[in-house]
Structure formats: C-alpha cells, structure tokens
Amino acid sequence: MGISDDAVEVRAHGWRTLAALHGIIEAELERALAASVDLSVVEYTVLDALSRQDGWHMRMQQLARAAALSPSATTRLVTRLENRGLLTRILCADDRRGIYTELTASGRALYEQAHPIHDSTLERTLGDAAEQPELANLVHALQGASVLR
Numbered sequence: 001m002g003i004s005d006d007a008v009e010v011r012a013h014g015w016r017t018l019a020a021l022h023g024i025i026e027a028e029l030e031r032a033l034a035a036s037v038d039l040s041v042v043e044y045t046v047l048d049a050l051s052r053q054d055g056w057h058m059r060m061q062q063l064a065r066a067a068a069l070s071p072s073a074t075t076r077l078v079t080r081l082e083n084r085g086l087l088t089r090i091l092c093a094d095d096r097r098g099i100y101t102e103l104t105a106s107g108r109a110l111y112e113q114a115h116p117i118h119d120s121t122l123e124r125t126l127g128d129a130a131e132q133p134e135l136a137n138l139v140h141a142l143q144g145a146s147v148l149r
Contacts, residue, residue: 017138024135025125032121037114042067044118045079047111050087050103055130057090086110 026041028096033039049066064074078101081087092098130139
C-alpha cells in the first residue's frame, strides 16, 4: 500500500466513523422526538430552520437545503406539517411562482417543546458515543468545534 493508498484509507475510515456516529445520533433523536412530541428528525429540522428566521419566512428552496431534501420531498413534508397546523405557505408578492413557508403559533409552540428534548438527547448520545473508543476522537472533535463558535 503506497502513501496515497494510506491517505485514501484514512479518509474512508473517517467517513465510515462519521456515518456511524450520524446513524447513532439520528436513531436516538428519532426515538426521543417521536415518543415525546410526535415529530421525526427531519420534521424537527424544518421547524428548527423556520424558528431561526425571527418572524420571517423561508423560500421552499432554502428549506429544502436546510433539511437536505429534494424539492419534491420538501413539498410533501411541508404539506404534512401544514395539515397538522404547524406551518403555513405564503405566496411571494413579487414573484407569484415563489412560495414561502413560516411557522404558525402551534408550530412555534411544538418547536419550543421539542427543542430541549432534541438538545438533551443529542448531549446524552454524544456522551455515550464518547465512551466508545472508535467514536471518541470524532466526538471530541465535534465538541471542540462547537466551542470555537
């Protein structure tokens, strides 16, 4: 194995470790949010992104990027959340093709209820992962990156 092969393997190992940690975190968040507030991780992600707009709204394209979804998956998700009364769509006054999305009062209330559950689950799961030798370095790197913000 040459030097370049070693570098590729190091990157591949890092990616597999990141994917494993992501899977563990996502599974725990799914369980906690579903059991407590009847939300999926991606639904929470949408509510979180919209909550950060401080009374403003987001274009559907921006929301798709924030949730890492395709435009069609975003439309289906927004429809589900709209049917639950958690958000609403608004036509853009300048561009009738543009559609904005914003939280309703019910959506904001559910987000406020879900946010501490999300954060405590994330903290607990990262703490548990830090005790696993194969994940510990990545967890510590993530925690160090959040301190730098």
